Amino acid sequence: MGIRKLILSRILMLYLVLLIFGFIVIFKMISVQQINNDKWENIAKTLKENTVIVEPNRGNIYADDGSVLATSVPGYFVRIDLASEGVRKVFNNESDSLAYYLSRYFKNASTQEYKRRLNDAYRKKNRGFMIAPRKVDYTELQDIKKFPILRRGRYGGGLIVEQENKRVTPLGNLAYRTIGNLNKGVDGGTRGNIGYTGLEGSFEEYLRGEDGIAYRQNLSGRWVTRSEIEPKDGKDIGTTINIKIQDITQNALYKQLKKTNAQWATAIVMEVQTGDVKAIANLGMENGDYYENYNYALGYAGCYEPGSTFKLISLMAALEDGLVDTSDVFNVGDGLWQYKGRSIRDSDYGQISRGEITVKEIFEYSSNVGVAKIITQCYENDPQKYVDRVYSFGVNKPLGIEIPGEGDPFFKYPGDKDWWGTTLAWMSYGYETKMTPLQILTFYNAVANDGKMVKPRIVKEISENGAVEKRFGVKVLNQKIASVSTIEKAQKMLEGVCENGTGRGLRNPYFKIAGKTGTAQISSNAGGYQKGMYLASFAGYFPADNPKYSVIVMFNSPRGGVYYGGSVAGPVFKEIAEKIYASQVPNTNEEYYYDEEEEIKFPDIKKGNTKDIIRIADKLDLKNISGEPETKLASIQIENDQIFLVGNEIIDGIVPDVRGMGASNAVFLLENLGLIVNISGAGKVKSQSLSPGTKCKQGQTVSITLS
Numbered sequence: 001m002g003i004r005k006l007i008l009s010r011i012l013m014l015y016l017v018l019l020i021f022g023f024i025v026i027f028k029m030i031s032v033q034q035i036n037n038d039k040w041e042n043i044a045k046t047l048k049e050n051t052v053i054v055e056p057n058r059g060n061i062y063a064d065d066g067s068v069l070a071t072s073v074p075g076y077f078v079r080i081d082l083a084s085e086g087v088r089k090v091f092n093n094e095s096d097s098l099a100y101y102l103s104r105y106f107k108n109a110s111t112q113e114y115k116r117r118l119n120d121a122y123r124k125k126n127r128g129f130m131i132a133p134r135k136v137d138y139t140e141l142q143d144i145k146k147f148p149i150l151r152r153g154r155y156g157g158g159l160i161v162e163q164e165n166k167r168v169t170p171l172g173n174l175a176y177r178t179i180g181n182l183n184k185g186v187d188g189g190t191r192g193n194i195g196y197t198g199l200e201g202s203f204e205e206y207l208r209g210e211d212g213i214a215y216r217q218n219l220s221g222r223w224v225t226r227s228e229i230e231p232k233d234g235k236d237i238g239t240t241i242n243i244k245i246q247d248i249t250q251n252a253l254y255k256q257l258k259k260t261n262a263q264w265a266t267a268i269v270m271e272v273q274t275g276d277v278k279a280i281a282n283l284g285m286e287n288g289d290y291y292e293n294y295n296y297a298l299g300y301a302g303c304y305e306p307g308s309t310f311k312l313i314s315l316m317a318a319l320e321d322g323l324v325d326t327s328d329v330f331n332v333g334d335g336l337w338q339y340k341g342r343s344i345r346d347s348d349y350g351q352i353s354r355g356e357i358t359v360k361e362i363f364e365y366s367s368n369v370g371v372a373k374i375i376t377q378c379y380e381n382d383p384q385k386y387v388d389r390v391y392s393f394g395v396n397k398p399l400g401i402e403i404p405g406e407g408d409p410f411f412k413y414p415g416d417k418d419w420w421g422t423t424l425a426w427m428s429y430g431y432e433t434k435m436t437p438l439q440i441l442t443f444y445n446a447v448a449n450d451g452k453m454v455k456p457r458i459v460k461e462i463s464e465n466g467a468v469e470k471r472f473g474v475k476v477l478n479q480k481i482a483s484v485s486t487i488e489k490a491q492k493m494l495e496g497v498c499e500n501g502t503g504r505g506l507r508n509p510y511f512k513i514a515g516k517t518g519t520a521q522i523s524s525n526a527g528g529y530q531k532g533m534y535l536a537s538f539a540g541y542f543p544a545d546n547p548k549y550s551v552i553v554m555f556n557s558p559r560g561g562v563y564y565g566g567s568v569a570g571p572v573f574k575e576i577a578e579k580i581y582a583s584q585v586p587n588t589n590e591e592y593y594y595d596e597e598e599e600i601k602f603p604d605i606k607k608g609n610t611k612d613i614i615r616i617a618d619k620l621d622l623k624n625i626s627g628e629p630e631t632k633l634a635s636i637q638i639e640n641d642q643i644f645l646v647g648n649e650i651i652d653g654i655v656p657d658v659r660g661m662g663a664s665n666a667v668f669l670l671e672n673l674g675l676i677v678n679i680s681g682a683g684k685v686k687s688q689s690l691s692p693g694t695k696c697k698q699g700q701t702v703s704i705t706l707s
Contacts, residue, residue, distance in 0.1 A: 053211050053212075059236045064242050065243065069169060075137060075163070078150075079131055173292050180199050209232050239458055240457055253265050253572055265556065275456045275475075302436050303434050304435075304556075305522075308368075310518075330374060332357060346367050380424065399442060401455070438456060440537075441539055444539045453476070498512070510578075513542045536555045537565050678702070
């Protein structure tokens with residue numbers, strides 16, 4: 001019994017200990033949630049109000065030559081600490097004046113409304129009240145700093161300035177939809193400005209970087225910001241876009257749009273062997289003019305029935321299956337053919353009667369009747385064989401390019417509920433099927449590339465601090481879309497279009513062009529086709545005997561009675577091809593000299609951030625560089641095989657010398673002096689409109705030219 005009592009007593013003591021522990025836990029929970037609730041809420045509120053997210057510098061987007069397509073310059077949010085001692089002393093006397101100045105400056109609310117907001121925030125002792133309704137630039141910030149109360153500065157007037165970088169495209173709207181933009185409303189605005197469209201959106205994880213964290217503390221009445229976690233800057237994206245080709249393409253497209261008054265147009269230039277997209281222009285009507293408002297080149301809004309550009313695919317299918325040859329003859333009559341109760345017409349029906357012509361001539365003259373007769377004669381008893389051959393070219397699959405939103409190609413298949421008795425004939429010349437301009441161009445590029453289909457490439461590398469971290473190589477989608485014989489015949493047919501057929505207007509005395517015109521009626525959502533609405537296009541490549549670039553140009557709904565591909569899209573193709581060719585042909589009259597003893601000793605070093613120059617010099621392992629000035633900016637001097645870093649002093653009110661700097665550093669420096677910067681060109685700063693060393697005023701405009 002003694003042992004039993006001992007065991008029971010110990011168990012009882014254990015239960016009592018656990019019971020007491022349980023009561024303590026319950027008491028603490030109630031204490032935290034109820035008794036000390038105000039204390040913990042104040043701690044949480046203080047942490048929330050005084051924790052600052054430090055945004056990293058967003059990575060840059062570059063063209064193929066290193067020119068900046070998108071970069072970041074500073075913008076500012078202005079707040080006021082209405083609980084600070086300095087503000088409490090003067091608020092009652094100066095708040096009316098502050099409300100007046102804010103209302104007059106921003107013009108978004110009355111003086112009474114601003115006064116109401118300030119008084120409400122003052123009563124709540126708001127330590128971070130947003131005084132400006134939006135992000136302001138440097139010039140506006142200097143104006144706001146002169147307002148009542150705020151003119152007393154950080155400690156006397158509670159002024160809080162938070163810098164947030166503003167995304168800019170130094171080259172204006174060149175390739176704007178491809179570059180993309182940022183959006184602060186995504187995810188409810190909780191993540192700040194994030195990439196939303198184009199490359200900005202698809203490469204957001206690389207470009208954004210990682211946020212840092214800072215904490216504001218009140219030390220004896222003086223607020224200081226302490227960095228807890230340093231932000232990690234975003235990586236840079238190197239694209240295949242060529243500034244010169246992009247400018248040529250976009251200008252040619254814009255001029256023709258103004259002439260034809262079309263709804264939208266797109267043009268793409270691709271390097272044949274690599275698939276590198278050198279230019280991609282998208283212009284749509286908006287508020288009476290044309291802007292880069294949608295990526296028609298690859299998106300769903302540009303995914304249409306291709307029309308006659310599809311005839312190349314159809315005839316290559318018949319050639320590859322050995323069912324026809326380019327010398328075979330078919331009777332197209334006067335350009336009208338009744339097939340299963342429906343009429344197929346050529347564009348020149350009623351103007352000319354061609355009768356019997358070869359397959360090559362059918363393609364050159366873009367005869368709908370001829371192509372429909374060829375395909376129905378070859379595949380009417382086995383339409384699946386035709387569609388399978390088309391699929392074998394790889395045109396029925398999305399390209400999977402870097403930019404999101406690619407339109408899916410659409411092809412009917414025998415046995416589908418929407419496969420009609422006339423589908424085969426209509427499909428043969430580009431109806432009852434859909435492709436984006438980029439998908440069509442990829443096929444034409446494969447023909448130019450002797451049958452090798454490569455994936456279009458817009459981004460070639462990702463780099464960090466100048467060092468390449470990831471490269472994107474050439475990706476082959478289809479090693480050989482057709483036999484050598486079929487490819488050679490297709491190339492000859494494309495050359496024939498520009499020599500003898502509907503593309504004769506593209507001929508020039510310097511080089512040959514190969515391509516195909518396209519004209520298609522635009523379908524209506526209600527069924528059938530919209531009267532007078534056409535899609536005019538031209539797809540091809542140049543020089544025909546040694547293809548380097550492939551190009552597609554497409555116009556949606558040109559007006560004014562001219563709507564054929566050769567008349568609307570053809571001239572744009574011709575201008576693009578001729579200007580690119582002229583820019584890349586060496587001047588044979590110019591003499592070149594080469595000194596065998598000449599040796600490259602130094603890289604081309606720009607003026608810029610001192611730390612960046614030193615870091616890059618370390619990366620390049622430059623031994624002959626000396627000097628580490630204390631100034632933020634530095635320039636380079638070379639004497640007797642030695643590189644010297646020379647500090648650049650920045651003085652308020654004095655124009656700095658930004659010649660030799662990159663666009664990002666130059667804009668940052670000039671805007672922080674309160675100047676408004678206009679940029680033209682690409683590369684390094686060649687000249688500036690305000691002379692270095694002269695006096696300047698805030699709000700003054702300075703133009704810088706890059707080269």
